[in-house]
Amino acid sequence: MALLWVAPGLAVWLAMLAGNGVGLVDLGLIDILLCFALAFVVPLNLARLRSSGISAGPLPVVGTAALAIASFGLTPGVAAAGLAVPWLVVCLWIGLRGLLELWSSRSLHPSHLLPAASVGYLVVGASWLVISRLGARPMGLSTEIVELTAVHFHFAGFAAPLFAIATAEILEARSHRLARMAQAAGMGVIAAMPVVAIGFFAPQFVSAAGALLLAAALWVLAGLMIRAAAALKGARRVLLTIAALAVIGPMALALEYAAGPLFGLPILSIPEMARLHGMANAFGFSGCATLAFSPGPLKNTRHAST
Numbered sequence: 001m002a003l004l005w006v007a008p009g010l011a012v013w014l015a016m017l018a019g020n021g022v023g024l025v026d027l028g029l030i031d032i033l034l035c036f037a038l039a040f041v042v043p044l045n046l047a048r049l050r051s052s053g054i055s056a057g058p059l060p061v062v063g064t065a066a067l068a069i070a071s072f073g074l075t076p077g078v079a080a081a082g083l084a085v086p087w088l089v090v091c092l093w094i095g096l097r098g099l100l101e102l103w104s105s106r107s108l109h110p111s112h113l114l115p116a117a118s119v120g121y122l123v124v125g126a127s128w129l130v131i132s133r134l135g136a137r138p139m140g141l142s143t144e145i146v147e148l149t150a151v152h153f154h155f156a157g158f159a160a161p162l163f164a165i166a167t168a169e170i171l172e173a174r175s176h177r178l179a180r181m182a183q184a185a186g187m188g189v190i191a192a193m194p195v196v197a198i199g200f201f202a203p204q205f206v207s208a209a210g211a212l213l214l215a216a217a218l219w220v221l222a223g224l225m226i227r228a229a230a231a232l233k234g235a236r237r238v239l240l241t242i243a244a245l246a247v248i249g250p251m252a253l254a255l256e257y258a259a260g261p262l263f264g265l266p267i268l269s270i271p272e273m274a275r276l277h278g279m280a281n282a283f284g285f286s287g288c289a290t291l292a293f294s295p296g297p298l299k300n301t302r303h304a305s306t
Contacts, residue, residue, distance in 0.1 A: 020032075068084045131146055214254070
């Protein structure tokens, strides 16, 4: 079943990579990372949300994701944005379902709030994806910042809170306190994302504050993921450990990138950040955690204790 959620998107993503290698399309690293979210990270995590009644079925998700990936084969403009719009429509539908589930639960407990906020941020990411494919520059933002906003909301905004939920579920059998800490880390990610986004065009201290809050939340989550990995077996244990370790260094780089100018420190360029911070977070953290948590829906995951 999981293959149904990722095979079409991965096929298009790999075809785009092949075309990029022979010069048929022109993909930058940020494009490649965003397409990986569309092809793999988002669909598999949406599959895990189906048991909660939030996610749509696999066909609309993977079909529109594949179209959005294909849009990177076109020069930014109306045609490219048109291919990305169906993805936004599906994300809007999923976001509405998340909001309705939160409303019907009459609860702001993290078990309800985190999934709803996660799919809400997916809508934000999809919106910025369409803006990026259109080639628009709202508020005078650079094209790189517009696309990076889409990247951050597809990865950290959408996926990380779901990783916090899954981590809490594993830890619940061992320690209620650790499970609550994992949920709190997820709430920290939710709180940090708007500050990070505003920091792209606000004074430097706002960017630094957002980066600090996001880094702290993800570092706490990483430590708890290592604890949770001990309750898993085989490849899932290895993957979750890799995911936890992979996020530590890149978030230190993100914090230095955001806060460095306040202290007169040199910072990496955006291409350098994409290589070091982006690749580790996309493939190491998000990719490995998605695989580690992918068997079974969120509410019915079974874990082998050691």
